[in-house]
Amino acid sequence: MDKKMYPENEYKCPEYELAHAYVPYQKMCKVYEPGEGLCKGTIFPELYKPYKVYDKKKKC
Amino acid sequence: MDSNQMKLLQDLMEVGFSLVETNLYLDTHPTDERALMLHNTLSKKYKDLTTLYSSKYGPLTYTGMSMCPWEYIQGPWPWDIEYEKCRYD
């Protein structure tokens, strides 16, 4: 097996196993100020996932 | 609605929403002391803002105090207000 193509430790992360589903537990870090939070719909930056504007040229 | 009232209502909505967030977070992380501290700071701020807002522009709930005539039905209802555009678009 080509060691470059298949690094050995790729699937050996002890916390995550293949074919299992996970919901990581949230841990509060930085938070937005109330004004920014209301606009973005969350005060947690790790949960802020805005939809990207569809680009017809790039098709994504 | 004048700009002073708009600003105060906006502040109230902003802090109110942050409290929703700390509330939900604390429901599942009841021992996170940093989150509790943030919640309590926001809670104090929200209380002060509510007191200020209702003393100036009338009660936000039917339980609030009012001058004569009854102020609850005065002023715009939430759906009558032209809100400002979001600043972080």
Add this chain to the structure above:
Amino acid sequence: MWIYEKKIQYPVRVDSCNPALAALIIEQFGGADGELSAGIRYLTQRWTVPTDQVVGFYFYSS
């Protein structure tokens, strides 16, 4: 149990008149399988939720 506040959570702005979009939104909100029926479903599910940690979430969802 509930108290009405003269205040909403998110500032709503209606910038343009668009009846077609309005019809779509009304259908999504109040129509079959819309937000309103989901909300009321959460509301009744809330009474029998066994875990205290998520009861508040059901309240905000409904």
